[in-house]
Amino acid sequence: MTEGVWLWVAFALMAMTTVGTRGSFILLGEKGRLPPALQRALRYAPAAALSALVMPDLLLDGGEFTPLNPKFAAGLVVLAVALRWRNPWLPFILGMGVLLVMRKGLGW
Template identity: 35%
Template sequence: MSQEWLWITIIIIGLLTLGIRLSFIVFMGKMQVSPIVQQALRFVPIAVLSALISPALFFPHGSLEVSSSNIRLIAGILAILIAWRTKNVLLTISSGMACLLILQIFVSLH
């Protein structure tokens, strides 16, 4: 694929993505959404985030690894507990990453 076609493809995909997202913003302001759909849409961010994070926690090397040697899972559990107790996003992310960093250093020493 030539450089020109690559840029044309990137621009077209970007415009399509913008159009799809903009259509929701424009049309959601003009129409009423039923309460059942509104209630279901509340869970979309949680479902998407879970789908992105779960493979990294449970399948760090390509296969299911639920053990004490899975440091990503340990850091993830700590982050989940902090998120549940504090409801603070910044504290959750920073503590989960700090735990993962400390565990990686500790495991590499042994």
């Protein structure tokens, strides 16, 4: 019985936290401005979140780092091509090409 009560207490606390953090910007309006340093830092949040999702998949193959990982090699090609040519399709095409060639050539 008490486990069910604590579960509902946890749900209520999570709901209050969510509503409080999201609703604070609506309720405070213009008075609740973030400091400029924090605003500048938050510009990097999407890139940091994306890299935190992508990098482990690129670097690890079967839970460990291997230098001949096809995903890692394709990621390096994508990065180099994207920085050099600024073409939205070329990194995708060349990265997938490297990935397919390495998987076929190395038997993965």
